[in-house]
Amino acid sequence: MTYLAKPRLHHPTLKTNKVGYTRRDYEGKISTLCAGCGHDSISAAIIQACWELDVEPHRVAKLSGIGCSSKTPDYFLGASHGFNTVHGRMPSVLTGANLANRDLLYMGVSGDGDSASIGLGQFAHAMRRGINMVYIVENNGVYGLTKGQFSATADPGSKSKKGAVNHDSAVDLVGMALQLGATYVARSFSGDKEQLVPLIKGAIGHRGAAFIDVISPCVAFNNHAGSTKSYDYVREHNEAVSRIDFISPAKEQVADPRDELITVPQADGTVLRLRRLKADYEPTDRAAALHQVMAQQAKGEMLTGLLYIEGEAEDLHTALNTVATPLNALRDADLCPGSRMLDKLNASLR
Ligand SMILES: Cc1ncc(C[n+]2csc(CCOP(=O)(O)OP(=O)(O)O)c2C)c(N)n1
Numbered sequence: 001m002t003y004l005a006k007p008r009l010h011h012p013t014l015k016t017n018k019v020g021y022t023r024r025d026y027e028g029k030i031s032t033l034c035a036g037c038g039h040d041s042i043s044a045a046i047i048q049a050c051w052e053l054d055v056e057p058h059r060v061a062k063l064s065g066i067g068c069s070s071k072t073p074d075y076f077l078g079a080s081h082g083f084n085t086v087h088g089r090m091p092s093v094l095t096g097a098n099l100a101n102r103d104l105l106y107m108g109v110s111g112d113g114d115s116a117s118i119g120l121g122q123f124a125h126a127m128r129r130g131i132n133m134v135y136i137v138e139n140n141g142v143y144g145l146t147k148g149q150f151s152a153t154a155d156p157g158s159k160s161k162k163g164a165v166n167h168d169s170a171v172d173l174v175g176m177a178l179q180l181g182a183t184y185v186a187r188s189f190s191g192d193k194e195q196l197v198p199l200i201k202g203a204i205g206h207r208g209a210a211f212i213d214v215i216s217p218c219v220a221f222n223n224h225a226g227s228t229k230s231y232d233y234v235r236e237h238n239e240a241v242s243r244i245d246f247i248s249p250a251k252e253q254v255a256d257p258r259d260e261l262i263t264v265p266q267a268d269g270t271v272l273r274l275r276r277l278k279a280d281y282e283p284t285d286r287a288a289a290l291h292q293v294m295a296q297q298a299k300g301e302m303l304t305g306l307l308y309i310e311g312e313a314e315d316l317h318t319a320l321n322t323v324a325t326p327l328n329a330l331r332d333a334d335l336c337p338g339s340r341m342l343d344k345l346n347a348s349l350r
Pocket residue numbers: 066067068069070087110111112113114115118138140142143144145146151
């Protein structure tokens with residue numbers, strides 16, 4: 001029934017948020033993905049996070065590449081700006097858009113094929129440059145759209161639907177993001193909305209490169225025994241290190257006698273409060289996070305939750321000292337330095 005247009009009308013008593021929108025205003029078109037695909041749950045989590053945070057849809061730019069995952073921006077935030085790039089090229093288009101207009105909230109949605117295979121170089125440079133964005137990879141270990149070939153995130157030893165064994169090492173995007181300097185790194189599961197929604201909210205509030213790897217089972221090609229990205233496998237082999245409790249508007253210090261709470265001040269003045277679930281996990285220590293993620297992976301298990309956060313991080317605009325005004329709002333007088341300044345500049349270069 002995916003050819004049916006979504007009805008515009010909704011119940012008149014639907015709750016509105018602080019900016020006057022109902023949850024329905026954050027939806028997109030009816031999904032054409034397979035019923036049960038993990039990607040649809042991630043779209044629902046993005047809708048919930050944006051509605052609860054009172055994000056104005058027209059202040060969001062959603063960008064993606066090619067794949068079932070990259071189709072999903074059509075299914076959420078229908079009133080936002082959208083750009084569907086060439087396969088694997090979303091990060092560079094997002095970087096350019098962000099440099100031209102820093103006032104929008106940039107949301108990059110990609111797949112494991114899009115970001116870890118053809119787009120691996122683009123992914124790496126977006127992370128190391130610290131672009132202010134929410135970068136979500138909907139990771140199912142296969143190229144779903146082209147009928148289930150192993151992607152670069154497939155674990156060695158995992159089996160395809162037809163029984164072929166993958167012998168290649170897996171690209172771990174969380175490990176790469178940590179090593180390359182991303183300042184907010186998380187892993188989650190499409191089947192755990194309670195964990196995923198706060199992680200997306202935290203990423204939206206973070207100023208810098210925020211990366212979330214969401215294991216998102218492909219029910220058509222990678223949900224069988226022998227897969228390490230199936231619903232059953234992920235449910236049985238994941239351990240959450242933390243839960244985001246809430247994001248408060250003020251930089252308050254909260255002491256917790258049991259040392260279960262970690263408060264991380266953010267650049268925008270809010271405080272992110274994390275509840276520690278794994279006693280020895282320290283989410284503000286990059287090297288320790290990388291070590292624990294890898295150690296857990298070696299046991300065939302995965303850590304989920306907010307794995308690393310650098311509170312008052314800097315983004316590319318700070319590093320480049322760019323003008324705060326979006327380029328399309330600059331006037332001639334701002335853009336033309338005048339002949340005297342030009343002469344001075346030329347003289348300094350001789
Ligand atoms: C330049 C280019 N090469 C190859 C393809 C074919 N292609 C389309 S989607 C895709 C892989 C998508 O996999 P992933 O990003 O994991 O998305 P999923 O469908 O699994 O969500 C490939 C190889 C393409 N569209 N463009």
